Amino acid sequence: MASQRSSPSLFSNWKLDLIAAAGEFIGTTLFLLFSLGAVQTVNTNVGANSDGTSGGTDVNANDVTRLLGFYYICSAFGFALFAIASIFYRFTGSIFNPSVSLALVLIGVITPIRFLLISFAQMLGGIVAAAILAGLTPGELNVGVALNAGTNRAQGLFIEMFTTGTLVLSVLMLAAEKHQFTPFAPLGFGMVLFVVMLMSIQYTGGAVNTARAFGPAVVQGDFDSYHWIYWLGPTLGGLMATGIYVFLKKNHYWRINP
Amino acid sequence: MASQRSSPSLFSNWKLDLIAAAGEFIGTTLFLLFSLGAVQTVNTNVGANSDGTSGGTDVNANDVTRLLGFYYICSAFGFALFAIASIFYRFTGSIFNPSVSLALVLIGVITPIRFLLISFAQMLGGIVAAAILAGLTPGELNVGVALNAGTNRAQGLFIEMFTTGTLVLSVLMLAAEKHQFTPFAPLGFGMVLFVVMLMSIQYTGGAVNTARAFGPAVVQGDFDSYHWIYWLGPTLGGLMATGIYVFLKKNHYWRINP
Amino acid sequence: MASQRSSPSLFSNWKLDLIAAAGEFIGTTLFLLFSLGAVQTVNTNVGANSDGTSGGTDVNANDVTRLLGFYYICSAFGFALFAIASIFYRFTGSIFNPSVSLALVLIGVITPIRFLLISFAQMLGGIVAAAILAGLTPGELNVGVALNAGTNRAQGLFIEMFTTGTLVLSVLMLAAEKHQFTPFAPLGFGMVLFVVMLMSIQYTGGAVNTARAFGPAVVQGDFDSYHWIYWLGPTLGGLMATGIYVFLKKNHYWRINP
Amino acid sequence: MASQRSSPSLFSNWKLDLIAAAGEFIGTTLFLLFSLGAVQTVNTNVGANSDGTSGGTDVNANDVTRLLGFYYICSAFGFALFAIASIFYRFTGSIFNPSVSLALVLIGVITPIRFLLISFAQMLGGIVAAAILAGLTPGELNVGVALNAGTNRAQGLFIEMFTTGTLVLSVLMLAAEKHQFTPFAPLGFGMVLFVVMLMSIQYTGGAVNTARAFGPAVVQGDFDSYHWIYWLGPTLGGLMATGIYVFLKKNHYWRINP
Numbered sequence A, B, C, D: 001m002a003s004q005r006s007s008p009s010l011f012s013n014w015k016l017d018l019i020a021a022a023g024e025f026i027g028t029t030l031f032l033l034f035s036l037g038a039v040q041t042v043n044t045n046v047g048a049n050s051d052g053t054s055g056g057t058d059v060n061a062n063d064v065t066r067l068l069g070f071y072y073i074c075s076a077f078g079f080a081l082f083a084i085a086s087i088f089y090r091f092t093g094s095i096f097n098p099s100v101s102l103a104l105v106l107i108g109v110i111t112p113i114r115f116l117l118i119s120f121a122q123m124l125g126g127i128v129a130a131a132i133l134a135g136l137t138p139g140e141l142n143v144g145v146a147l148n149a150g151t152n153r154a155q156g157l158f159i160e161m162f163t164t165g166t167l168v169l170s171v172l173m174l175a176a177e178k179h180q181f182t183p184f185a186p187l188g189f190g191m192v193l194f195v196v197m198l199m200s201i202q203y204t205g206g207a208v209n210t211a212r213a214f215g216p217a218v219v220q221g222d223f224d225s226y227h228w229i230y231w232l233g234p235t236l237g238g239l240m241a242t243g244i245y246v247f248l249k250k251n252h253y254w255r256i257n258p
């Protein structure tokens, strides 16, 4: 009897172990993709090697300001998402990003009608934020995103897919799933935005959100020929995250952790 | 019977969806207003474009130090508000800002007498902090706020209104409202202060608090002709936040999130 | 009957209001003392005014590196205290600082014998950390604290008193007091250390801990004539915090917040 | 009777006091080792003394960019570990690091089979992350770790041992142990990674993880002759942390804190 019961248990353990290994593989890949991406940003531009030999070009004040500007901007987006999403978290539940809204309608948390309404509201918010900012600040508005540092369109598209996909996955796992960290989910996805932007800001401007790319383009009247990558990339990311989430739910991921 | 019950339900859903969309609109606008404001600060001054063409003027050591100084100061205010408010949070409840006190008396959490006493205490605290600092540090005290970078008075007034309004709204939604994040509310409003300052410090000095603007002006004996914007702006912000909060409460905002 | 009951209630409310105002006064003073101190650090050295006129001297690469070095160091101490104290928090309860140990023995949380043992252990830890670091890193060890930027001894003494006093107060209010934030107390006092160092690092090196000042001095064999301020300042801070805490407990501070 | 009972109690108190002192000694040593390490990094390179006399060489733009690059990279790793581990925390439990997996199998939390599978998955994740990044970004991949600033192999080995050991200890005390902070453990070990990297990045590149060192070496085809220190160092760290953890459990560390 005991062996009869232990056999399926062994089989089950093997399956659990393989799913755990798949999870560790995906997690380690994402963790190191964004971390190493930050290293690449630093090393190809300003030379982080302490022996004075940088991987990039000569080091000058422009390099320093660019890297510091990246850090300033990534901090603003990451902590603003945490802070402002905290305020509205118990109210609207979604987080100011049409790709997140897409994932929520696909998994059935919101209705298609609400999806359409809040996605429209999010895009409108992007435009209005840029318009208010243009009025509040002196000088020309200059807050758009762009491909930079030699990044091509395919690279830009997949960067936006990976970064937005990870952000959406964090919302699904931290906010859509209910557990002890759920009331603190905005801290989690705010910091996800911070780190995916640290990796991507040099290459794509780090949109991670169609509304963030679209709003300034409308107000500044400045659409690049590749503007579509900021629509397709985040959308593919939202679909990718939804697929991973559905797979994990089907496999009862919460049974994996011993 | 079923149709009778579903009809009001449908109607109710439409109303809930519209309120959710309004919430997403306001939230996305605030999130991107402050985030894009940080981008504007970086781009108009020190050139964050990796192709070397900046949106502003020439890049030099002064640009770097200014941007780094902004980050240093915003970090100090944001994390100090979190840290010091954590200490006093269960004791006084208010958070060192007369505009927050104003909102609390308007929604009936504190009495008018307490409002007057603690607002006076907060303003006095601003003066005493500046006076102690003048004694503790060598050299002239130089910690005031000012309009900069070409910002005009109307812009300064509305920047202080939007930034303070968002801070007050976060106190109302995170601390006045009771839920699982409430014991951690100081982290929320500390980080709100961090990000609204990242946007506003270049333009108005990022006061977000009349006591912060008034105290150094008294000790340094240096009142700008437009000092009134640091009284009117935060006050209008407190009123704006109170209005939004009352509207949300009237509409039972906690029913919106599915 | 009602008036009989309301009269003492009114009297009681007045007293509560005055204590609340005292709390807001102390809190606002501490919040702005450290925040404005960071502004002073930035403005007197590297010029944070965006119009290019700094409050200090000429701006050069040395100014930028100094300010960046300050930020790097303050981050390391603040987040290390949070991170390492989290590990040991449920184990030893104290936090690597003899002035905190002093406060804990004074309020009766630990015995005098334990106070002596752990204070000795903390001072020894400071020496051993510096010694290990000397072995692990190439070049001369250079990690001591010193008065700088023209700070005199009285200023240094009181800066160390205020900064350490605020740190100790945070431990008493967040960890010694038991409430929902208590399991997260290390985040609170870690961030207190971060912000009090952002204010003090330029003037005293930001010790905020006798063990942090003493250990490197022993290993580097380098005692300044004013080394005593790093013993007396934090000790006075610990006594000040204990006094405030006892006063608040006597006045049942938790009844103040409506 | 009372004295009979108080005698063993006294004896027991002495033992508890000594264990508490040992804990404070280790904790203070680790806290100051990493904090002072950051000071050393700043002072030996860019001169943090405000009197203009630095402990290192001349200050130039290259020094600023190097230090800023360090901060950028450490932030990316620390916050990415927090953010990505939060997503997968309730799923796989381990945290993308073979040395953590080693500790978990040694204390019996996971089986040897799972240890082998997830360690392999983690190493594979390191390779795949580097490969994806090479495809996503223009230019040569340049994200490896290396001994720098004159660090010799023994120093590098022990730096990797101490940093990884502290990271593993934080996982054991915050995640393997169950308490109120456990749902937030990723914040704890993310910030541990942040601070141990602030100390070590200049000397060893701050791997703190064999998978982080190995993946880029494979993709870039660039193995240093001392690459083994990134295998042996973290492994010794994992063993050291496991030893401390077992000792603390044997001594019922949770009884120490009064």
Ligand SMILES: [Ca+2]
Residues within 6 Å of the ligand: A133, A134, A135, A136, A137, A138, A139, A140, A141
């Ligand atoms: Ca404008």
Ligand SMILES: [Ca+2]
Residues within 6 Å of the ligand: B133, B134, B135, B136, B137, B138, B139, B140, B141
């Ligand atoms: Ca003075």
Ligand SMILES: [Ca+2]
Residues within 6 Å of the ligand: C133, C134, C135, C136, C137, C138, C139, C140, C141
């Ligand atoms: Ca040495």
Ligand SMILES: [Ca+2]
Residues within 6 Å of the ligand: D133, D134, D135, D136, D137, D138, D139, D140, D141
């Ligand atoms: Ca490439």
